[in-house]
Amino acid sequence: MTPVELSRTVRRAVRRAVDSGELSVAVPERVVVTPPRPGGCGDYASNVALQLARPAGQPALRVAHVLRGHLLRAEGIDDVSVTGPGFLNISLRGGDTHAAVLVERILRSGAAYGCVDHGGAEVGGSASTSHVVHLHSACEVRAVVAADVLARLLRAQGAAVSTSCAGEPSAAWGDVFGARLDSHGASTAPPGTDTVTVRPVPAPADPLPLGRDAGRWALLLPAGHDRPRISADPHLVQRESNPLFRVRYAHARTRALTRNAADLGFHAEPGAPSGAQAEALLGLLADHPRILTRAAELRAPDVLARHLVGVADAVTPFLAGVLPVGEEKPSAAHRARLALAEAAGTVLAGGLSLLGIDAPDHL
Template identity: 50%
Template structure:
């Protein structure tokens, strides 16, 4: 179960509660689900009960209890717990990793796209300043991934600090990263360090992580096995990063913040690079279901990295 799936599951529980008269509220268009904070229960949490409590005329704990009843036994959920003033905390089934990997590979580069912003129309005035133009172009792409109708021709503007776009000196990929990785209100990154092939260079790490996935797939084929998720993989950081990808894309679109995608790609790359050493058999070890599952997870990570880079207009090379 992905965060997007979980969001829809909770939304359906709200709708059922309204339909059967347990709650008298307007059904929201979207339910926010995020990673559980340290000390919380489960993997994900939502404050939807607190959000609905006032309009429902009930306490948040009452609303949370109503929703918890309708979430019991939902596919992909191992448990739902109410904490604090009315937060819903979700534990996923142990085999949820297989569902996540399957969802990523089935969607391909479109993983993370959705319809949360369907019916929204956004028009931007064409900015004259190069960095503002680049950020706005990327925001338009992000909005479209979430179902919004976005483009140029209106009066809306995105305000960014000026920064030269220098593809002639840096190449397109480094030039775009230098302007999109910082938040729009922050200064652009210094360009020359982005050309250095070193782990201190975050752009290099992200693109290298993708290239490593491509190499792992080739090496797996040479060893006679293909990616197939058959058994649970103990890689919480990587699975968490993949599961968060749809939430990050939606948040980046809502807040007009491509830097959120870039930061998430860095986190995904770091998790993949820490995990990649476990993927292939070592020495005389024979390929097993564990290796096939790890390779499938690595392939899913590469899919997310390539898709995220594409949203930013940056290439994902097979070799680097």
């Protein structure tokens, strides 16, 4: 059962409760389901009971228990627990494990996993509220690149964003790094706009010789209050000491595995791969939407960059066990591991795209 299907199942439970006279409310057009928050349990959670409590004229806990009874009779649901003030925590039945659902959600969402659609809902997950932000950058290359990425992150979270630079940026910053802001000069944000000044510690040297990808990475990986290191080593070397190389190499490996699996006659199918490596990787992938939100809220692209390094370092050792060895035939376990590898590659590609960095399929 996918998140969309589960959302419809919860909505049908509301309709059954209304039809039976247990609740007197308008059935919502859409019900949001998300991974459980700390203190929750199961595969998914919904706060629909809290939303319906006031119009129903009943306590949220009462509404939650009414809906629980209808959900327990729905196909594909194993158990429903009520926690806190009235959250529904839903466990899926049989093979519909949290791991399989998470991987399927990532593969369905693609590079948009963890971002927000135009209706204000996370693609494959939770909801967000749109707001207006104006980013005013210092006229310095690191600040301009950071403002460009922050605009991407905030838009990915559903915000409307405008940008400006305190002076006229160098044309090379746009030509080489692809960092272009809307205007330059004094900040002219309209009234009521959340204005943010982007002024990280300046780059100690010209990053243009590093090129677009390595240059952006060198400027974005350190926290804004830290001085970036602008040099060919480690940013241009193709070895493990270079974090950007590790991220892009891990992504390229996942794409190579997909090609190799096709040559062997099998493809990915979300499942529940076992082992400590798989569990660690699943935890990082499940945390990706929160990381995007945190990077946007803290105005900190480095939060996303470090997360991608963590995903790359977790997936690389896992990849060795994805394909069959020797005369071994492809099994459901191989297909599930391949799906998890592809999901990790999807997260790496989407994250690099938000940083304005290319994710090549071949490296």
